[in-house]
Amino acid sequence: MSPLLRPDWPAPAAVRAAVTLRHGAGVSTPPFDHFNLGLRCGDEPAAVHANRRALLGLAGLPAEPLWLRQVHGTAVHIGRSGGSRDRVSAGSRAASAVAPAVAADADCEPEADAAVTTDPGVVLAILTADCLPVLLCADDGSEVGAAHAGWRGLCAGVLEATVAAMATPPSRLLAWLGPAAGPQAYEVGDEVRDAFLAHDPAARAGFVATRPGHWLCDLYALARQRLTVAGVTRVHGGGLCTISEPARFFSHRRDRRTGRQASLIWLAG
Incomplete structure (x- = not known):
């Protein structure tokens, strides 16, 4: 089994992307077997670092x-070649310097849920195990972005913040929705639905009633809605469920104690 999945979207040739799978590579032991790339889920740090080193060659x-x-x-975060990074808060393009993002351990990794770059060779990475990874690129191959859109971040506006942080106009962006908790398996409570509807009543289309006070939640539909309102209309992907595919994906909702897969995007030099 290959340890990588390549997004199926019409990205320009300069844009490279990949999503890691849980098997096919890696040295982590159960319940993190085998290709866990997350340092904060309970796995042995040495195993995670070994997996991250292997990733470099496997994904090129x-x-x-x-x-x-x-x-x-x-x-x-705004990723720049040479190790320097800028941090942009939601709704603001004003940036301040932060520590280098190439980290030897988890404590050195900058706090953010999205990153964008126009610099070739800067690899953006999002870790997930049910949350929605969203990859973005300019249609001329000049810029890429990546966002971690769990329900809280998605509701709070992480996709809008990522689009706003990019230099490319939204109408010239493409988006790809990666593996996440699927709409047939992801059940949430009233508080989640209420939070989305408070932002936009049209979000009700992303929820289907199950038992009293509970709803099936379609993260893909909610993300498409948010991206469309932000001006990004070319949206691809959205058909991979982490909960229902244990052979390929880590899922916190399914297993509780588990690893993390990575969604990666970069510009070729």
Whole structure:
């Protein structure tokens, strides 16, 4: 089994992307078997670092990925070659310097839930195990972005913040929705639905009633809605369920204690 999945979308040739799978490579032991790339889920750090080193060759990466400390927020990092990074808060293009993103351990990873770059060779990475990874690129291959859109971040506006942080106009962006908790398996409570409807009543289309006070939640539909309102209309992907495919994906909802897969995007030099 290959340890990688390649997004099926009409991205320009300069844009490279990949999603890791849980098997086919890696040295992590159960319940993190085998290709866990997350340092904050309970796996042995030495195993995660070995997996991250293996990833470089397996995916043909030009550099160590920009690993983020994801907190279900809306902050965006601007990735730049040479190690320097800027941080952009939601709704603001004003940036301030932060520590280099190439980290030896989890404590050195910058806190953000999205990143964008126009620099070739800077690899953006999002870790997930049911949350929705969203990859973005300019249609001329000049810029890429990546966002971690769990329900909290998605509701709070992480996709809008990522689009706003990119220099490319939204009408010239393409998006790809990666593996996430699927609409037939992801059940949430009233509080989740209420939070989305408070932002936009049209979000009700993303929920289907199950038992009293509970709903099946379609993260893909909600993300498409948010992207469309933000001006991004060319949206691809959205058919892979982490919960229902244990042979390929880690799922926190399914297994509780588990690893993380990575969604990666970069510009070729």
